[in-house]
Amino acid sequence: MIILETRNLKYTYPDGTVAIQDLNIEIMKGKKIAFVGQNGSGKSTLFLLLNGTLKPSQGEILFRGVPFKYDSKSLREIRKSIGIVFQNSDDQIFAPTVFQDVAFGPSNLGYSKEKINTCVQLALEQVGLSRFKDKPPHHLSGGQKKRVAIAGVMAMEPEVIILDEPLSNLDPVSADEIMDLINEFNHFGSTIIISTHDVDLAYRWADYVFLMSNSRIIGQGTPVEVFKDSELLKKAGLKQPTTLEIYHEIERRGLAYGRHSPKTIPELVNTLKPLELMWVEVPPGVKEGDNLNLGVMYGEYATQSPYEAINATVLHIHSDGRAVVELKRKGIKAGGILLYDTENYSLPEIKQILKKGEITFVGAMGKKSKILAEQDGIQLDVTSGVIDKSILMALCGKRCLILTAGGMVDHALKRIKEYVEKSGIEFTVGVVNREEDCQWLKESRSSPETLKI
């Protein structure tokens, strides 16, 4: 469903500078959208147009198929539904305390005192700043200010959240926390629109990318489509995402094959498989192009995980009954990743899981879970880029536990399952303290051969 749409949008600043022209975009509900372009390409102006702050010189903007009207009542509705987080948090936070700032939006919507209170508490809890509610903003760090700004918008429960350069001036850990937050909101159904000139971020995060240059859209599509086109990128004044660039170099040197577009480091690592050929004796009747099942191998024959199911495609049959085959390995039981929902948190349970599940690697996602872990002295091995690092550890046969809460559990589960599906390397994924029980605690003792491949 299209939630936001522009038709022939044009905006000229009072001094005659054209900031936006011929802009036709459609934004789908519930997606993660990135506008990528150089500084001054018109992203910020576009966002002010989408929020109803600026009025287009030409064309129109439609929200849920209804054109924007610019009387104060309609604008209120639009601004309630489309929240915007500015690039510089100091521009956005103006109240003397964190609580008052977050409460500003809800109180303007005419909520009752109790409702405002619950809204604000909830928003602050989500961004992990409940303890800071009576602090003045000048006592907060950059990342905290950014989270206050986001909470201020979240408290109004918008359907679309627009973030202008959300990660500018943030250290990597704070940046990761902000992205976690954004992903969580997206998981709960909010449409997220960000602007950035960080191609790596847009490439790995977005569902759909708009490339902007000189106040126009010069390209759009899924990140894989858009960032493959290096001519287009050059036109936009951008470069290719690092993972993609590395992959192309590796491919050119023949160390990887398959025309992938790896987005994350685990995916990139997974492409590092040269064509593996082998002489095997084949039974008569096998033709070129057939698939052979070579069974399960272990020990020195299994190169990527303790046990591997190996299939082979016959490429060429020699006259003496031997054939050249291309091997396809599929790992069975590498490590595993276990998710723990900290919403139903109990320390003894975690301790038991750590011990019984032979977990060697623990990570936490989301501010709340990190604070919990810190309080109870759970040693965290990783707090940023948790999913990727856990996948890498699982590939090396380690067992990982990720502490996280709410929507991020599903988000993580989805990401990891996607990886398993795409890579074909199997490892267990599960949520411990939910209805469906932990799988691997049961399966760990059964032999891998009995598993169905």
Place this chain on the structure above:
Amino acid sequence: MTNILDDYALISPLRHRNNWLKLAIVLFGLLAGVSSRSPIPPFFIALCMSFATVTFGKAPLSLYVKLLLAPMGFAVIGVFIIAFFSGTGPELLSFELLGYPLSVRADGFELALLVLARSISGMCCLYFLALTTPMIELFAVLKASRLPESFIELSMLIYRYIFVFLDIALSIKYAQTVRLGYSSFRRSIRSLGMLGSTLFVRSWEQGDKLFLAMNSRCYDGKMALFEVHRPVRAPEMLLTSAYFLLTLALLYLTKNASIV
């Protein structure tokens, strides 16, 4: 990051007590100190307030002493002048300085002590307020005192942006210093002028951005203020009453007493 009084007030445990109670204590102290005829009650008030600020309010002692010393300097000079140049009655002390006869008389001495005591008690009362009640707590008090809404909203915005502009000013000053903007007197004047004008332009721009930010969150001309409800607890009430009663008793007892 504690470099202004407000920062100390923000971390003070007394911040989370009832604002009205604190205000009442301060007002009472000021009035009682000023209306006392003898220096004893003001000294008593100063002692109590200092004790409360440092012990309950957890203000660092060294900071507190430093803070007191600054206005004390002025007070002491004034007190000397009063002691030497006013009053009648028996001479307590007299000597000659460069041929001028100087003497301290009983009346003058009494008056000087009273002035000193009153000014110290006043300062201690105000420091108690300044070190335990940050500005952000006072907005609710301002509102309850029926000041115009727009005045309160403005003061809230001003409070917030003082710190934003302080940051900007400091970074501009730094940028100027590293490029030798303050190497001579003439250059300093020039640089300072540039700093001022840049700051003015920045604050203008910031005003625009502020309006934008408020509008994008449905600003409708009113900024709500949320007062945290903090009931006065029994121990606080008891302690305050005891302090009030003691001070009043002292006031009564020292009504006609003189020190000298």
